[in-house]
Amino acid sequence: MTLYHFGNCIALIYVPYYLAYKNSGLPEYGAFWKCIQAGFCYMFTQLAKMLILATFFPDNVSDLGSDLIGEFLKSTVDLADLVGLYIVLASIPGKGHSKVLTAGIGWATAEVILSRALLLWVGARGAEFDWIYIQKCLESNIFLIQHIVTATLIWLWSRHDLKSNIRTAVTLLLVLTSYKSLLLDLLLTGMGASAWFGLFIKAFVTMVYGFFTLMIYAGLAQVIGIF
Amino acid sequence: MWLEEFDEIFKGFLPYYLLIVLPIFIIVSPVNPVASSSEFPAFRMQHYDLHGIAHGCRSAGINLEAKSLTGWSTPRHCVLTKLKDLTVDNFRNIKLKAGALLIMLPENISNLNVEEQHHLLLLENAMVVQEVSIPVYFAKYSSQLEIIISEVTDNLDTNDMSKSAAEALFNSIAANGYQIVVSSSSLGIKTDAKVASIHGHLPGHSTDGKIPTIAIVAHYDSFGAAPELSYGADSNGSGVIILLELVRLFSSLYTEKGRNTHGKYNIVFLLSGGGKINYQGSKKWLEDQLDSLDGSIIQEVSYVMCLDTLASNESIYMHVSKPPKEGSASSSFYKELKTTAAELYPSVTVEGVHKKINLADDILGWEHERFSIRRLPAFTLSSLKNHKDLRKSTIMDTKEGLDIDRLVINTKLIAEALARHIYGVTNGSVLGLSVDVNRKYIETWVNYLCSQPRSPQLLSDKDNALIAVLKDNFNKYLREVKVTNAVPDKRDPDFQFYQVTSGTVNVYSVKPAVFDLILTIAIVLYLGAIYLFIERFSILYSLACTLTVNRKIKSQ
Numbered sequence: 152m153t154l155y156h157f158g159n160c161i162a163l164i165y166v167p168y169y170l171a172y173k174n175s176g177l178p179e180y181g182a183f184w185k186c187i188q189a190g191f192c193y194m195f196t197q198l199a200k201m202l203i204l205a206t207f208f209p210d211n212v213s214d215l216g217s218d219l220i221g222e223f224l225k226s227t228v229d230l231a232d233l234v235g236l237y238i239v240l241a242s243i244p245g246k247g248h249s250k251v252l253t254a255g256i257g258w259a260t261a262e263v264i265l266s267r268a269l270l271l272w273v274g275a276r277g278a279e280f281d282w283i284y285i286q287k288c289l290e291s292n293i294f295l296i297q298h299i300v301t302a303t304l305i306w307l308w309s310r311h312d313l314k315s316n317i318r319t320a321v322t323l324l325l326v327l328t329s330y331k332s333l334l335l336d337l338l339l340t341g342m343g344a345s346a347w348f349g350l351f352i353k354a355f356v357t358m359v360y361g362f363f364t365l366m367i368y369a370g371l372a373q374v375i376g377i378f
Numbered sequence: 379m380w381l382e383e384f385d386e387i388f389k390g391f392l393p394y395y396l397l398i399v400l401p402i403f404i405i406v407s408p409v410n411p412v413a414s415s416s417e418f419p420a421f422r423m424q425h426y427d428l429h430g431i432a433h434g435c436r437s438a439g440i441n442l443e444a445k446s447l448t449g450w451s452t453p454r455h456c457v458l459t460k461l462k463d464l465t466v467d468n469f470r471n472i473k474l475k476a477g478a479l480l481i482m483l484p485e486n487i488s489n490l491n492v493e494e495q496h497h498l499l500l501l502e503n504a505m506v507v508q509e510v511s512i513p514v515y516f517a518k519y520s521s522q523l524e525i526i527i528s529e530v531t532d533n534l535d536t537n538d539m540s541k542s543a544a545e546a547l548f549n550s551i552a553a554n555g556y557q558i559v560v561s562s563s564s565l566g567i568k569t570d571a572k573v574a575s576i577h578g579h580l581p582g583h584s585t586d587g588k589i590p591t592i593a594i595v596a597h598y599d600s601f602g603a604a605p606e607l608s609y610g611a612d613s614n615g616s617g618v619i620i621l622l623e624l625v626r627l628f629s630s631l632y633t634e635k636g637r638n639t640h641g642k643y644n645i646v647f648l649l650s651g652g653g654k655i656n657y658q659g660s661k662k663w664l665e666d667q668l669d670s671l672d673g674s675i676i677q678e679v680s681y682v683m684c685l686d687t688l689a690s691n692e693s694i695y696m697h698v699s700k701p702p703k704e705g706s707a708s709s710s711f712y713k714e715l716k717t718t719a720a721e722l723y724p725s726v727t728v729e730g731v732h733k734k735i736n737l738a739d740d741i742l743g744w745e746h747e748r749f750s751i752r753r754l755p756a757f758t759l760s761s762l763k764n765h766k767d768l769r770k771s772t773i774m775d776t777k778e779g780l781d782i783d784r785l786v787i788n789t790k791l792i793a794e795a796l797a798r799h800i801y802g803v804t805n806g807s808v809l810g811l812s813v814d815v816n817r818k819y820i821e822t823w824v825n826y827l828c829s830q831p832r833s834p835q836l837l838s839d840k841d842n843a844l845i846a847v848l849k850d851n852f853n854k855y856l857r858e859v860k861v862t863n864a865v866p867d868k869r870d871p872d873f874q875f876y877q878v879t880s881g882t883v884n885v886y887s888v889k890p891a892v893f894d895l896i897l898t899i900a901i902v903l904y905l906g907a908i909y910l911f912i913e914r915f916s917i918l919y920s921l922a923c924t925l926t927v928n929r930k931i932k933s934q
Contacts, residue, residue, distance in 0.1 A: 155894050163901045167908050174912045279886040285897075292908070362922070369919060370926035 156284075157276045163288040164267060167295060168260050175252045180245065182253040189239045189257025194265065196235030203228050222333055229329040236298075236305050247372065251306050255299030262298070263291045286346055293350075293357050300357070300364045301328050307367060312375065317367060324363065331356070416522055416885040420480065420515040420560065421604040424506050426835065427874040428655050429740050432509040438562035438878045440478040440513050443555060444885070446531040453477045456558045458530055460484070461516075462494060466504045478513045480558060480883060482527060483607075485519040488779035499768035502603040506771070515560065516604045516773075517883060526556055526885055551893055557886040568875040571838040573652035573864040574845050575659035578856030579675065580632045580647075583640040590707070591644040591675045592800070595660060595745060596621040596685040597653020598832065598848065602773035605833035605879045611780040613770045614653060615827045617685035619820055620789045621647060622851065627793055628800075629855035630813055641800040644675050647856060649848055652834050652864060653686075654771060655873050656741050660748045662864030668752060680707035682756035684745040685792075687770055689785040691761035693727040694719070694792075697743075698757045699735045699750040707799075708755050715759075715795040722794065722807075723787055731763060759792065777828035782821060790815045835875035 172178070172186070208225055239254045267287060275284040307313060308321050335356060339349040424434035442456035447468060450457050456478040464481060472479050484490065490498065505514070517523060582589045596617035600610020609615075625647050631639045652658030667674040688694070694715070702709040716728045735747050742748060743765030749756035762769065769775065793815055797808035809815065830844065837844060845861070852859040866873055 153894070156897075159894065159897055159901055162898075162905070166905050170905070170909050170912055174909075280889045281887075365919065365922045366926055369922040373923060373926065 154276060156280070157271060160271050160275045160284050160288050163285065164263060164271070164291050167292050168256065168263065171252075171295060171299075172256050172260075175256070177249065177252055177256070180249050180253070182243075182249065185243050185253045186257035186260065188242065189254050190261030190264075192235055192239045192242075193258050193261035196231055197265075200228055200231050203231070223330075226330050226333045230326075233301070233305060233325060233329070236302055237309065240302065240306055240309065247306060247368075251303045252299060254306075255302035256295070258302065259295045259298035262294065267291055282346070286350055289350055290353065293354050296357050296361050297328075297331075300361045301325070303364050303368055304328070307364075307371060310371065313371065317370075321367065324360070331360075416526065416887075418517045418520060418523055418883045418885070419880065420517045420883040421606040421880045422878055423510065423514040423516070423604050424602075424833075425565070425876040425878075426655065427871070429872060430870075431740075433506055435510040435512065435514045436565070437511065437513045438560065438565050438881065440480075440515075440558055440560040440883075442477045442558055443888075444480075444526070444530050444558045446527070449530070450476050456480060458482075458527055458556075458558065460524075460527060461498065461501075464501060465497075466501055469501060469504060473510050473512060476512060478515075478558070478560075480515050480517060482517050482523050483519055483773075486778070487774050488776045490774065495774060498774060499772055502772055503768050505603050513560065515881065515883060516607060523885075529554060530556060551890060551896055553890070555888045555890060557888045559884040559886065560881045561884075562878050562881050566877045568835065568838060568877055570840060571835070571866065571873075571875045572840075573655075573659045573662070573834060573838065573873075574842070575648060575650040575663045575862045575864070576845065576849050576852055576859065577646060577648040577663065577862070578852040578859035580628055580641075580645045580856060582632075582642050582644045584642045589642065589644055589678075590680045591646060591678050592707075592796075593646040593648060593676060593679050593682040593749075594621055594624060594685070595648045595650055595682060595749075597650045597657065597659060597745060598827075598844075599651055599654050599834045599837060600775070600832040601654035601771040602775070602833070604773060605835050606831045607773040608771075608831050608833045609773075609776045609828050610832055611777045611824070611828045612689050612775050613687040614685075615780070615824065615832075616687060616689040616785050616788075618649060618827060619785065619823045620685050620688055620792060621649065622823055623789050623815060623820060624793055624796065625852070625855050626819065627797075627809070627813060627815070631797070639801075642802075643680070643800050644678075645800075646676060646679075647852070649852075650745070651837065651845075652873070653745060655834055657745050657748045658864050658873055659862075660745060663862045664748060664752055666862055676754070679754055681711065682746060682749040682754055683711070683796075684749075684756065684758040686745060686758050686760045686762075687767075688759065688761050688788045688792075689781050690769055691763075692725060692784070693729060693761065694788060695760055695763050696728065696730045696757050697746065697760060697765070698730065698732055699747055701730070701732055702755065702757070706755065708757055711795065711799045712757075714799045715791065718795040718798065719791055723791065726787065726791060729763075733765065761788070777824060780824060780828070782817075782824060785824075786815060786817050786820055789820065833879075834873075835879065838875055 177183075177186070204225065208221065236254060236258060239258065240250060243250045243253055245253075270287065271284060274281070304321055304325050308318070308325060313321070335349075335353055339352065344352070422435065422438060425436065426433055440456055442454055444458045445451075445455040447457060447459040447463055449455075450472075453475065454477055457472050457476050458480050460482050461484055469479075484494075579591075582591075597614050598618045600608040600613065600615070602608030602610070628641070628645055632641060632645075648660065648663060650657065650659035650663060653660070664676075667676045696712055696715070698708075702712065712728075712730060719726045719728045733743060735742070735750060744758040744760070746756035746758040790809070794807055794809050798804070801808055826847070832844065849859060849861060
């Protein structure tokens with residue numbers, strides 16, 4: 152709408168990232184460069200994913216639901232994100248929670264800058280008002296939680312001292328991460344839900360996801376004695 | 379070692395670098411690539427000067443808030459309305475006090491009832507007759523625009539007492555507003571404007587030397603409230619089509635070998651331009667013909683027959699500025715026309731109308747007056763009785779509203795009467811089996827002429843396609859085809875056209891400024907909640923710890 156509206160959107164999208172970084176104690180670890188490295192790793196992973204998508208799925212302009220198998224396979228490519236996050240985690244020294252938070256926040260920040268900044272600059276600054284920009288900003292906040300959760304799950308998965316039954320659960324959750332957006336989109340289009348309701352559902356699902364992960368993490372953390 | 383240095387540089391400088399490069403990259407990207415959600419083609423109102431008098435709207439750019447017909451109040455509002463809701467009084471008021479006007483045309487403009495037609499004719503006349511300082515645009519019907527108009531109309535009642543205070547407050551904060559933007563370049567005068575007239579002739583044949591001449595004239599341009607909406611099917615498409623059909627018929631009669639059908643008259647055909655701007659084309663052509671040193675055949679003319687708007691009524695009127703003398707060629711043509719009509723189509727009435735030329739008035743009523751001023755015997759054939767009939771200049775005059783049957787009948791009548799007059803046949807028809815009016819040919823021309831607006835300013839370019847087609851058609855049938863261009867005088871121009879005739883209307887949905895403030899407050903509250911959540915995360919964590927501990931105890 153105006154530059155002011157653009158400012159609103161920027162505040163809505165980036166302040167939670169800043170707060171998460173500042174209040175999680177990461178600055179004390181000097182994790183800033185590590186975050187940026189995670190961001191570079193994100194870019195590299197996306198590039199690799201794009202190459203794969205462009206090679207094997209040349210026409211990715213179809214409506215949701217028209218080509219379910221194609222959509223499914225495309226979501227499968229998102230498993231590459233997990234590999235990327237794994238590499239990031241492996242390259243960060245340190246204890247569990249700082250490692251996980253650094254990787255998650257760095258990764259999510261890179262995504263939010265690369266995928267949202269241009270959209271907002273182009274869209275939210277224009278004369279036309281549209282709720283979609285506010286919605287995108289809120290969605291990015293959800294992604295922040297999602298990426299931290301994913302990083303945690305990968306960290307848990309890479310531990311050797313995890314019980315086998317919990318390990319299965321973690322693996323299941325990890326695989327589901329890739330397909331979560333597809334499944335949610337399918338569900339929401341099936342229900343014919345409005346954008347706001349869809350946003351609420353996404354937030355809710357991510358919260359539940361996050362809580363499960365937190366429980367598992369807390370259980371392990373108490374066993375191995377880290378905070 | 380240098381590898382380490384390189385690594386150092388990479389670590390030390392590259393991100394800073396990016397911090398500068400990326401914003402620059404974003405800033406230099408196209409500033410306004412966002413397309414508005416609603417874009418409509420729009421046609422600007424007439425804008426021209428005639429004899430130094432300004433007509434039509436004088437500006438083009440709009441960047442104003444949309445308001446309904448009843449809701450606007452200041453020059454910062456653009457009035458958005460449907461054509462049928464706009465009255466002449468409304469228009470006069472808007473013209474003086476509003477910022478701009480955007481009118482949506484009805485869905486089917488040729489399919490209005492009589493009352494609506496009458497209203498529209500009056501409105502169009504009121505719009506064009508004087509100059510309008512605000513930009514006025516016409517947009518074609520679209521359901522999207524219809525929705526926007528109804529929303530704008532509903533939103534206006536913030537002072538409405540029937541609503542509750544909370545509702546009114548909410549409305550004033552969150553109501554959808556619309557910003558109407560038409561970006562346009564500056565309005566320049568068309569410097570190379572010209573009005574082309576095309577003429578050609580069929581030479582007659584006679585044994586006793588002197589051959590009289592008949593001139594047949596029709597102006598080919600059209601007029602309406604907006605240049606790009608003036609299709610002019612009847613005025614003066616019908617005249618042009620009849621003229622083209624006469625060209626075809628008489629050229630085949632004049633050139634047919636073996637039969638004695640070569641007429642005793644030269645026939646000059648003239649398709650004149652600028653008929654709607656006081657017959658500039660025929661004025662220029664006549665000046666050229668009469669003032670040229672080598673005598674033109676027009677000087678020997680028996681009569682000049684002008685064709686104007688010939689498909690709107692069941693009758694044909696012969697307009698003259700001086701009643702023709704008994705025994706003159708035009709009076710005998712009049713008689714032929716009358717008897718032909720009585721013989722072939724008794725329902726068609728033929729009447730003579732006499733109107734003196736008002737020399738005090740700058741604007742001539744009919745095209746024949748251009749010729750009568752120069753003392754040439756002339757008359758206009760038209761289905762309209764009055765030269766002030768508003769049907770001569772309206773955007774409702776489209777192909778859908780054209781009565782082709784009547785056009786064919788009138789063509790047949792005029793062709794037959796002219797043939798009888800030329801060949802001196804007093805009883806029995808000339809046109810018949812082998813040479814006759816061809817309905818297919820007429821329909822083809824109707825389709826072609828009505829497929830594009832023919833406002834004089836649109837046809838004033840160099841190498842206009844329509845003029846080229848008409849000229850080619852003349853070349854096919856006639857001799858010595860020439861194009862005469864009327865160019866306005868540099869110092870004291872008779873007519874001037876302006877450049878912008880159409881544009882794109884962007885309608886942006888916007889929110890009031892207060893809405894942004896409210897949004898900021900909401901965002902700050904939300905961010906505060908997030909801050910608290912992150913700050914107090916340890917509570918959630920210890921909760922999770924207790925839960926897992928409990929479970930572990932249970933499982934043990």
